[in-house]
Amino acid sequence: MSSPLPPVHRERGTSIPAVLVRIIVLGAVLAVTAFTVPLMIQQQQWLWLAVMVLAAIAIFVIYSTKRFIPGKYLFPGTFFLAVFLITPIILTVGYSFTNYGDGTRGTKEQAVNSIIANSVVQTDDSTWYNMSVATQGDPVEGPFTLFLVDPATGVVYSGDEETELTQVPAADVTVENNYVTEASGYTILEAREVNDAYNARRRSPSPSTRTPRCGCRAPIRPTWAPPC
Secondary structure, eight states: OOOSSOOOOOOOOOOHHHHHHHHHHHHHHHHHHHHHHHHHHHHTOHHHHHHHHHHHHHHHHHHSSSOOHHHHHHHHHHHHHIIIIIHHHHHHHHHTTSOOSGGGSSOHHHHHHHHHHHHOOOOTTOOOEEEEEEEEEETTTEEEEEEEEOTTTOOEEEEOSSSOOEEEOGGGEEEETTEEEEETTBEEOOHHHHHHHHHHHHHOSSOOOOOOOOSOOSOEEESSOOOO
16 A cells, blocks of 8 residues: 655755865856956956856856756856857957958057058168167166267267157267267166167067157167077
8 A cells, every 4th residue: 555645855965075176166266267357357358358257157156056957067068169169250250350460469559650660661872870779777677778870970869769869969978980888877788788678678568669769760770689
């Protein structure tokens, strides 16, 4: 004879290792989100910011409770499908309507400066200047000033990123072999020091994109050459 009482359903318990794994995973997701969100805001990566925030919210909603059992199995595949297939398609379609390329990966100002720098050409009647690099500060960090000597006339000019090219009084500099070797208030850098400063500026996370305002279009013959 069967019992009139309905069968008793026992709830499945959650083991301590499963709880610890859940806490570690959710903590890692929270840490990664807290680390990457400020970087994406700083770099204005709005699409990836939205993907990161929505994915973090979905992970917490789905895996922090005992509900949404189907979602626990469907979310990983759906997430990677969206990140590695759908998002690249959206980016490709968006880039197809722009001039995005090797010369336009940065800001508009960087692209304009690159075009201007690559458009400078030497004219047949241009004057060659002998250049020396000097600084009033740190030999690696700068700021730097260029001293130019016209070999034909011996006239010395100086300029930097903030000032136009101006003539320097002969009493303020010492010229040897048409190169400035000493300047009042400045330290003339040796070739190795110039290369060290050049490499440091290339490694800088936010290098200056401004073009030195020399005030002239003549080509410059430097006393050093950047390493290849």
